[in-house]
Amino acid sequence: MAVQVVMRITFLLLLTTYELAEAAAPVAKPNCSDSCGNIYIPYPFGKTTGCYMNDWFKIVCNETGGSPKAFLPSINMEVLEINITDPYNNHYFWIDPGLVRVNMPIVSSNCKNRSSRHTGGVNISGSPFFFSSNRDRFISVGCDNLALMTGINPMVVVGCKSNCIDKSMIEDSEHKHCSGFNCCMTTVPSGIKVFNASFIRGIKEEIKTSEECKFAFLADDKWLNSRPKDLSYYVQFLEYVPVVLEWTASEFTTMDPKELRRRNSEGYTTDYGAEYYYCLKGYQGNSYLSTGCQDINECESETLNKCPNKSDCVNIQGSYHCNKPKSPVKIAIIVICSSLGALFLFTITWCLYKIIKKRNKIKLKKKFFKRNGGLLLQQQLSSNDNNVQKTKLFNSKELENATDHFNKNRILGKGGQGTVYKGMLVDGRIVAIKKCNTVDKGNLEQFINEIIILSQINHRNVVKLLGWCLETEVPLLVYEFIPNGTLFQYIHEKNEEFPLITWDMRLRIATEIARALSYLHLAASLPIYHRDIKSSNILLDDKYRAKVADFGTSRSMTIDQTHVTTLVYGTFGYLDPEYFQTSQFTEKSDVYSFGVVLIELLTGEKPASLARSLEDRNLSTYFINSIKENRLFDILDTQVRTGGNKHEVMTIANLAKRCLHLNGKKRPTMTEIVMELEGVQNASPDQPNSEEFDYVRNEEMGPWNDILFYQDQV
Template sequence: MAVQLVLRIAFFLLLTYGLVNEAAAASPTIAKPGCIDRCGNVSIPYPFGIGPADCYMANWFEIVCNDTMSLLKPFYPVLAWRCWKSILPGLIRVKMPIISSSDCINKSSVGVNISGTPYFFSSYRNKFVSVGCDNLVTMTGLDPMVVVGCKTDCNNQELKYKRGTCSGFNCCQTTVSYGIQVLNVTFVRTSRNNCKHAFLAETQWLNKTDLSNHFLYWDYVPVVLEWTVSNFTVFDFNEIRARHLDWDYTSYGAKYYYCRYGYEGNPYLLPGCQDINECEDQKRNRCPDKADCENTEGSYTCNRRKSRLKIAIIVICTSFGVLFLLFITWWLYKVIKKRNKIKLKKKFFKRNGGLLLQQQLSSNENNVQKAKLFNSKELENATDRFNENRILGKGGQGTVYKGMLIDGRIVAIKKCNTVDEGNLEQFINEIIILSQINHRNVVKLLGCCLETEVPLLVYEFISNGTLFQYLHEKNEDFPLLTWNMRLRIATEIAGALSYLHSAASLPIYHRDIKSSNILLDDKYRAKVADFGTSRSVAIDQTHVTTLVYGTFGYLDPEYFQTSQFTEKSDVYSFGVVLVELLTGEKPVSLTRSQEGRNLSTYFVLSLKENRLFDILDTQVSKVGNKDEVMAIANLAKRCLHLNGKKRPTMTEIMMELEGVQKVSPIQPNFEELEYVRNEEMEPRNEISISKSSCLESSTASSSDVLPLLSIKSI
C-alpha cells in the first residue's frame, strides 16, 4: 500500500508538471461594448452604466458623469448623490445629505426614501449618528413597530472624556435595522432648542473621523448601500458554470454574483469571467523569473529545460520523505489542533466574562448556586451540533434551539450573535439576576456556556406558545381563551411582576411587558419571559435612566418623554396587556380610526363614551357577571393613567385581581378549549417585533413571532 501511494503521488506530480494550465483570454471588460467604463478614478461595472439607456440594466443603475464627479440618480430625481470611491459586488458607496432640525439655518430637514429601488441601507456597514447637545433623536423606517434612537448629554463630563469621538457627549450612535429603505428622523424637544443633526454614515469612515472639528461645514457623509439585480437577472446552474461565477447574499437575503478566484471580468456580461494571463500579471506570475513564463495558445507555463526522467527520479526519491513528513505533520496537526481548541475555549471564556461570573459564583454574597456553567460539548450534544431542524426561532441578535440535556430535561438554548465587550460586567450581572429569580410564573434561566465564540444561554422550555398568539392568531393551533382563563392569566402575570418589583432580593424592572413576552405552558399557566432589557435597582432607587427603547403600543409615554424608567412604567405596559385580554385587539392597528390606532387611547375613549361593551372580545362580552368585566376595565384604565404616580403598584393590582377571583372562583377548564376550537376563527395578522439581544427567553411555538429584546447601557 505504501509503494502504491508513493507511485500515485509521483504520477500526480509528474502529471501536474507536464500539463499546462488554461490561459487568460483578452483583457476582460467591465462595461458594455461601446460604453464608458470609468468616471474619474471610479470604475463603472455593468449593470451600472454611463450614457445611452442600453449601457445600464435599468434606470436605477444609471450613472451621470461630469468632469470632476459622478452623480448617481436612481433614488430621487431632485437629489443627486455622489458616488464615493468604488462600486463593489453587492455594495455601492454614496454620499447622502445630513438631516438637520428646524433650528438650523440653511440646512436640510427632509428624510430619505429609496423604497421601490434595488437598494437598501447596509445594516452592518452603517451606523445611525446624532450630533448636538441634549439631542434625543429617533429613527423610523418602513416598520411602524420599531423605534431606534439615542440621546446626547452635554452636562455629563465623564462622557466627554470617554474613549471614542461619539461616546454620548454632543454625539451618540446606534446600530441600524435590517432592510431599511426609508429614513425618517424625529428630533424630540429637550431643554435646549439648538441646532441638531442626524444621519447614516459608514462605520469604517466614522472610526477614522473626528466629528467635533469640521462637522458644521459638511452637507454630505458617506453611506454604504447594498444592491442586487435579482429582480432582473437569475442565472441557472449551467450559466454559472460557463461564466465561472460564484454568488453570495446581502444582509437582507438578495443574491449577487462575482467572479471566482483566478478569474476577472463582469459576471453580468458575456462571456462572463475570464481566466487571467498570469504571464502579463506580475502579481500572479508563478515563475521565479518573468522571462521563464511562456504563454502558448492561451496557456501559461514556466520554461525550465529539465529532463522528465530526472524529475521523475527526484519525485520518487523524495516521495518517501514526503510520506514521512505527511505522517508527522498529521500527528502534529492533531496535537496542535487539540491544544489550540483548549486555548480558544479559555480565550472565549475570558472574553465572554467567565472569570467575572466565576468570581460571583464563588462569592458568598450572591445566592446563585442554581446558576450552572455548561460546557460546549454538552450543549452541542443536546442540540445535535446545533442542527437547523432544532431551531425554534431567530432574532436580530441570536438563534434559539430546542435541546435535551443528558438528564432528559428539554431546554431552550439561545446562541447569541454577539456581546459587546464593553458591557461584559452588565451582561454577567444580568445572568446573576435572572438565575436568582424563583417564581412559578417566571421563565427560569438554568445556566450558560461562555467557552464558545458567542455565549450560549440555557432556559426552561415552555411548550405552548405566547399569549399574543392565542389572542391575535386564532386558529386550530391556538384556541380561544375563555374569560375565566384570561382573568387567571392576568392574575398570574401581576403576581410575577409584583414578585419582581417587591419580593426579589433586589427590585427588578422588566421594561418590556407585552403579550408576545408572556408564554403559556402545557396547562395554560402564564410565564413572564424575555428579561433582555431588565434592570435591577438599589432598594432606595426610584428609577433607572436609560436610552429610550421599547415597543410601540406598550411604551409608557412618561418614560418616552423623560428617559426615566420606573416600576409604574411596567404597570402601564401591563395595563395594555389587560386591554388586549378584554378586547382581543392588537396594541397598534392601522384598521382602527386615526385617534384609535393606539389601543390604550382607543380603550380610554371607549370608556369615556360608555362604549366598553361594544369593543369587548366575544369570549368576554358573553360573561354573565358584567361587574367583573367593569372591575377589570377600571383597573386597566388606572394602569394607563398618563401620570405614573397615579397608577397602582403591581402588588395592589395583584390583590385586586385575586379579590375578583375570590368572588368568582376560577378553575382551568380545558374542556372549554376543546369546545371553542370549532368556533369561527379570524384571519391571521402579522406583528412586528423589537430588536433582540442575548438575554431572552423562548417558546416552541410554530409562529414566526419570537419575543426578542435589546440590552441597552444604563
C-alpha cells in the same frame, strides 16, 4: 481628507499601469467606460445606454466645474465609491463588496442660516438599494434633543436623546464624537429604504430647546471614526455626509452554482438578503459579465512573475513555479521519490495533525469563552452580591447534539436578540436553547445581562434558566421548555392549535404575571425592571400557567435607585409615554406595560392596529375612549362578555385604567395590583348592571393627547 485623495490617486495610477501591462479582464461591458474621474464603475453600473443593467444602475458623470462627479439619477445621489471585489481580499477599497457609498443630505430643524431644501428625508423605495445596518448609524445632534427615525416599520421605535453640555467642556474632556452630550448615536434597522427624522421638544424648561438648531442624519460608521472634531461642532458646516447603501444581485441575475464555477467566481450572501458575486483568487474581471473572471498568467506578468529569469517560470497544473522545465523521465523520478517520502511521513504527519487540531480546538473554545464575556460572567456570578441559583455550564457538543446541530426544523421562534431552538438533553429533558443572531457588543451585553438576572430569579411564574454555553462563536442560553406557546397567540391567533381561553383563565394568568413582576420589583435580591412586558413575552406551560420570559433588556437596580436612564427602547403599544418623554425607566413603566396586557385580555385586541381609526390606533387610547363614551361592553372579547362576571370585569377595567395613567406616581405598584387581582378571584360574584361603569368612565385620565402626538410622530 487630503491623505485619502493622495492614496486614491496613487492607487488609480497603479491600477492603470497594471491594466496596461497585464491586459486585465474587463469589468465593464465592451466599448463602455469603466470610470468617472476617480470613481470605479463596474457592470451592472454604467454610464451610457447598453452599459448598465437597468435604469437603477445608470451613472451620470458630470465633468463640468472641476473634477468629474458621478451621480445615480435613479435615487438622486452623488456616488463616492462602488465595489464588487473579493470580500476576503479587498486591499484597495474603503468599503465592502456589493456596496455603494453615496452622499446623503442632513435633516435639520430650526437652523436659521441653513438651507431648508433638505427637510423631507430620503425615499429609495422600489430600488434595489437599501441602507446598510452594518455600516450606517443614526446620528442626532443638538442640546436636549430627542430625535426619532420616521418612515420605517410603525411597530419599531428607533431614536436617541442627547443631553446638554457646555461646548468648552467638550474641548477639554473625553466627550468627543457622539458620547451622548449634544450628540447621540444608535444603530439602524436592517433593510430600510426610507429615512426621515422628527424632533421631540425637550422637557427641561430652563433650556430653550425649541430655539436650538438640531440635526439628524445617517452616516457611514467608518467616516464617523475618521472625523477629527466633535460632531456637534463639525456638523454645522456640512450639508451632505457619506452613507453606505447595499444592493442585491438577485433582482438581475439567476446565476446557479454551475454558472458561477464556469465564470470562475463565487457567491456571497449577507444576513439581510443582499447577494454579491466576486472572482476567485488568481482570477480577475467581473463575474456579472458573460466573459466572467479570467485566469491571471503570472509567468506572462512583469509584476507578478517573481522568478530571476522570465524563462524559468513554469505552470504545472495551474500552479506557478520558478523551475526550469524537466523532462518527463525526471518528472516521473521526482514524483516517485516524493510519493515514497510522503508515505514514510504519513503516519507521523497524521498524528501531528490530530494533536494540533485538538489543541487548536481547545484554544478556539477558550478564545470564544473570553470574547463572550466568560471571565466577567464568572466574576459576577461568584460575587457575594448575587444570589445565584444553581445553573450548569454546558459544553458546545452537548447542545449541538441536543438540537441536531441547530437544525432549522428545531426552531421555535426568532426575536430581536436571537433564535430559540427546541432540544433534548442526554438525560431526556426537553429544553429551549437561545442562540444570539450576531456577535457584537450590544447583543453580547444583553446575553450576559440575561444570564446574571435569570441566575438570581427563582419564581414559579418566571421562565427558569438551566445553564449556558460560552465556548461557541455566539453565546447560548438553555431554558426550561414551555410547551404551550405565548399568551399573544392565544389572544390573537384563535384556531385549533391555540384554543379559546376563558375569563377565569385570563384572570388567573393576569394574576400570575402580576405576581412575577411583583417578585422582580421587590422580592428579588436586587430590584429588577423587565423593560419589555408584552403578551408575546408571556409563555404558557402544560397547565396554562404564565411564565414571564425574555430578560435580554432587563436591568438590575441598587436598593437606593428609583429609575434607570437609557436610550428609548420598547415595543410600540406597550411603551410608557412618561419613559418616552424622560428616558427614565421606573418600576411604574413595567406597570404601564402590564396595563396594556390587561386590556388585551379584556378586549382581545392587538396593542396597535392599522385596522382601527387613526385616533384609536393605539389600544390604550381606544380603551380609554370606549370607557369615556360608555362603550366598554361593546369592545370586550366574546369570552369576557359572555363568561365574565360584570363586577369582576368592571374591577379589572378600572385597574387597567389606573395602570395606564400618564403620571407614573399615580399608577399602583405591582404588589397592590396582585392584592386587587387576588381579591377579585376570592370575592363572591355579584351581577351589577352596566351603569356602575360610570365611575370608571368619569375619573380624570390625564392628557391622552400626548399619546396621539406620539403616534403621529411615528
